[in-house]
Amino acid sequence: MKQIERIKEAGGWLERYQHESETCHCTMTFSVFLPPRAHKENVPAVYWLSGLTCNDDNFRTKAGAQRYAAELDIALIIPDTSPRGEKVPDAAERYDLGHGAGFYVNATRQPWSKHYRMYDYVTRELPALVERWLPITPGLKSISGHSMGGHGALIAALREPGAYRSVSAFAPICHPVDCGWGQGCFGSYLGDDQQTWKAYDASCLIEGGAAEIPLLIDQGTTDEFLQDQLHPEQLENICSERNFPLTLRRQEGYDHSYHFIASFIGEHLAYHAAALRA
Amino acid sequence: MKQIERIKEAGGWLERYQHESETCHCTMTFSVFLPPRAHKENVPAVYWLSGLTCNDDNFRTKAGAQRYAAELDIALIIPDTSPRGEKVPDAAERYDLGHGAGFYVNATRQPWSKHYRMYDYVTRELPALVERWLPITPGLKSISGHSMGGHGALIAALREPGAYRSVSAFAPICHPVDCGWGQGCFGSYLGDDQQTWKAYDASCLIEGGAAEIPLLIDQGTTDEFLQDQLHPEQLENICSERNFPLTLRRQEGYDHSYHFIASFIGEHLAYHAAALRA
Numbered sequence: 043m044k045q046i047e048r049i050k051e052a053g054g055w056l057e058r059y060q061h062e063s064e065t066c067h068c069t070m071t072f073s074v075f076l077p078p079r080a081h082k083e084n085v086p087a088v089y090w091l092s093g094l095t096c097n098d099d100n101f102r103t104k105a106g107a108q109r110y111a112a113e114l115d116i117a118l119i120i121p122d123t124s125p126r127g128e129k130v131p132d133a134a135e136r137y138d139l140g141h142g143a144g145f146y147v148n149a150t151r152q153p154w155s156k157h158y159r160m161y162d163y164v165t166r167e168l169p170a171l172v173e174r175w176l177p178i179t180p181g182l183k184s185i186s187g188h189s190m191g192g193h194g195a196l197i198a199a200l201r202e203p204g205a206y207r208s209v210s211a212f213a214p215i216c217h218p219v220d221c222g223w224g225q226g227c228f229g230s231y232l233g234d235d236q237q238t239w240k241a242y243d244a245s246c247l248i249e250g251g252a253a254e255i256p257l258l259i260d261q262g263t264t265d266e267f268l269q270d271q272l273h274p275e276q277l278e279n280i281c282s283e284r285n286f287p288l289t290l291r292r293q294e295g296y297d298h299s300y301h302f303i304a305s306f307i308g309e310h311l312a313y314h315a316a317a318l319r320a
Numbered sequence: 321m322k323q324i325e326r327i328k329e330a331g332g333w334l335e336r337y338q339h340e341s342e343t344c345h346c347t348m349t350f351s352v353f354l355p356p357r358a359h360k361e362n363v364p365a366v367y368w369l370s371g372l373t374c375n376d377d378n379f380r381t382k383a384g385a386q387r388y389a390a391e392l393d394i395a396l397i398i399p400d401t402s403p404r405g406e407k408v409p410d411a412a413e414r415y416d417l418g419h420g421a422g423f424y425v426n427a428t429r430q431p432w433s434k435h436y437r438m439y440d441y442v443t444r445e446l447p448a449l450v451e452r453w454l455p456i457t458p459g460l461k462s463i464s465g466h467s468m469g470g471h472g473a474l475i476a477a478l479r480e481p482g483a484y485r486s487v488s489a490f491a492p493i494c495h496p497v498d499c500g501w502g503q504g505c506f507g508s509y510l511g512d513d514q515q516t517w518k519a520y521d522a523s524c525l526i527e528g529g530a531a532e533i534p535l536l537i538d539q540g541t542t543d544e545f546l547q548d549q550l551h552p553e554q555l556e557n558i559c560s561e562r563n564f565p566l567t568l569r570r571q572e573g574y575d576h577s578y579h580f581i582a583s584f585i586g587e588h589l590a591y592h593a594a595a596l597r598a
Binding site for chain 1: 579
């Protein structure tokens, strides 16, 4: 693990690392924010999964999260959204497949299956790495994300009972098997058998009896992708049927951008910090 | 004045406008953040002047300022850093002259003098425009900025006694007549007579007897441009000689980036809000 950047912010340090990933079989880049408290002792971590087209830079640059993390004594772990590099297959003409669009699944189909294993990367390899080498309390973690990354956060928390103290999402893709983005990626990465897709769909996981963990979701009402891609009402219906704990806050007038995330990231991080300190 | 974008953030509205500028003789773009309070009554404004290569998007995206402005009931007015457009002369091979590098002067030399009149634009045309059309309290304004924009904020406050209630700067170019960036721009925009440059140099203005206004400056100690371009020690010496009120805070370990700005923008906006409410 090699540090390639270190920038002071809010009294802490925003650091960027590269490492050879055993899971993705390529060089992976991620960012970490370590709050001032991490100079003295281990701190819990909130993982942030970004959306389509993002890498590890968008959230750290646009969300205004670091100052909250500094105040709350939590680290932020910010992975990339896909494997990358010349040897990693891509769909250069599409923003919603290939580089920048790993969808947080373990691909099973060619040419994707060697590298596109973002589910194992973010839930297994990356936590083991940062807990070994950085002042992060082992096992004490929460997860959040935006859009495709909100989907990623939800499925990680639902598939890994006990692994995350809390989960939240901004404008997540709530039911990917039933939207264009999800169908495009799942068809390519997982193949035509839609039964295999359900293991990476928050709504289907809850319908299938996932262990209970409270879900906190913020969704802007004027989000440009709300109608076609996000479908929070489908998740809401399934949670209602299953009596699964969901707090879905429809935020009036907000769109899909980082200006929306910046408006509520403080509340989300305080929510995670409370769960991590409980 | 035409609204071209409107995004909700922190309970207020981030808006973007275009207008035909009488000062710059081209279409100018600027952004405004209106806090929730502006729905009910006029609010004071803090003008933010950005640095080299920026336009009106960098600050609103990266500084995390809007949530502070929402809490403090102040508007943010964020102009571009130069005139732009096909008809506006540029130095395409240079990042530090032409588009993105207006240096907040009124150019007097060809081919710049028709359009590059950013000093009059930010201190006269833009305030008159927003005070006429937006819920901004006439005459109640402060100013801040970064790097080239920190220079712009300082000279605006020093040259216009009484116009600004307060002024601050992040890593400003403190003595442009004595650094490469300043000499390059001043030589092109103002010509070879260095006496004319002094009217746009904060250190020279104070040396020349500018009316007193307290200066608040934050400067990172590991700023990559500190040695060659910024020269806060020269401003500090002149302020010391003249007994001019300067608070220069050397912030240990911070660089020149927006991560530095994001770390202290809350303090700067609170400082301006206090002056605007006094």
